[in-house]
Amino acid sequence: MTNPTTQYEPIIGLEIHAELMTNSKMFCPCQVVDSVEAEPNTAVCPVCLGMPGMLPVINRRAVEYAMRVALALNCEVQHHNIFARKNYFYPDLPKAYQISQYELPIGLHGWLDVELEDGTTKRIGIRRVHMEEDTGKLTHLEGGGSLVDYNRSGVPLLEIVSEPDIHSGEEARAYAMKIRQILRYLGVNAGDLEKGVFRVEPNISIRPIGATAFGKRTELKNLNSFKSLADGTAFEIARQTEVLNSGGRVVQETRGWHDTKRITFSQRSKEEAEDYRYFPEPDLPPLAIDDAWIAEVRASLPELPDAKVARYQSDYGLSAYDARVLTEEKAVAEWFETAVSSPTFPDPKTIANWIINNLFSLMNEHKQSIDEIRVTPARLAELVGLVEQRAINNNTAKEVLAAMFTSGQSAPAIVQAQGLAQVSDEGAITAVIERILDTNPDNLAAYLGGKEKLIGFFVGQVMREMRGKADPAVVNRLLAAALAKRKP
Ligand SMILES: [Zn+2]
Incomplete structure (x- = not known):
């Protein structure tokens, strides 16, 4: 029987694993290759295959990428870093331990402001950012048996752990999308959930409103889209509420998300940290990061989305909404900025409208990203300039843009060839x-x-x-x- 008098508060923390886009792996010179396209087990060596006696060497670029993320997420970068062994056996982990960071991670005490659907902003704490190595990849065969690909073994991995400040599936989605956006801006991760280079795992529990102790939590895996993250989290909140209301107890466990049935199911009981017998990695010295290196990385950070949104509103007079849409992807933002800086520059608000209302639909229709299209920023500015000068009218300009999109020609060339010049006679x-x-x-x-x-x-x-x-x-x-x- 449900007890309608008990109201629960969901408490959610997110663990995000992001592969770093370095050329080589975390502790060996093997190349980082596309896990879907590369031939299995071709980018491997004795270190990432876990052969006895092999010695790991820290990838400096991976540390720099981790530092970029820690700084962008407002963390305090730690000067004294220790790598630790996380011990467990699994067929995708040939050493039977993963080199990770435990007590002394690279980033601590960060935060991120996240925009919610109702237009409000919420600050979510970032507990820690730590470096580790990825495991191999298992493929389970239909008829039984499994294949293992060690190309991914030893690929630099960043784990970003939030504070349990998230209270709904929607908030979880907004937070994860913002983290992905920042990682893409920083050029450290491609953000592809389907390929598993960006993985999100929420820890979910509920407790009666007003209670201070946490309830038993479940961890959700196999979420391969942001929609699955939002839906899976909402499902789990509802499931736990029903368990408690019917007099049952929530079991601490890992649960999988079934993408077609849209439900969660039990996978295995959840380990506690002490089960992993962490200890400092004896093959690696402590990693010292000095202030000069931190300052150098901080100075190299690109302008981040929130700063861009603020600047687009103040410098270009755009609405908050238009500024968000244009800055969602760094490449689009750069395209827009190039267009408004061209000599035929009309008004930024007009350029923004043309991108949002017309260029995006052509890109959707032709399934092309901003990097692939044949229309250049200067040529869009030139087209808008023709409208401003009343050389063509607005409807004609839309047709001209479509022709520019497929032919790669300039607006004046198309107007002349097709006799589209506006008649004001x-x-x-x-x-x-x-x-x-x-x-x-x-x-x-x-x-x-x-x-x-x-x-x-x-x-x-x-x-x-x-x-x-x-x-x-x-x-x-x-x-x-x-x-x-x-x-x-
Ligand atoms: Zn290797």
């Missing part, structure tokens, strides 16, 4: 107007009898007659004058 427009009025006597009579909405009909007829090239402002003005003259 008052004599030519007046002649068409008079002809339209003469050939539609019924509508003209109705208009003169008071049906003033019919003005739209006449505008449409004139524009059609002139193949959309007439200047709409001139048409409206001359049509009003012509109709006034015909009033009895």
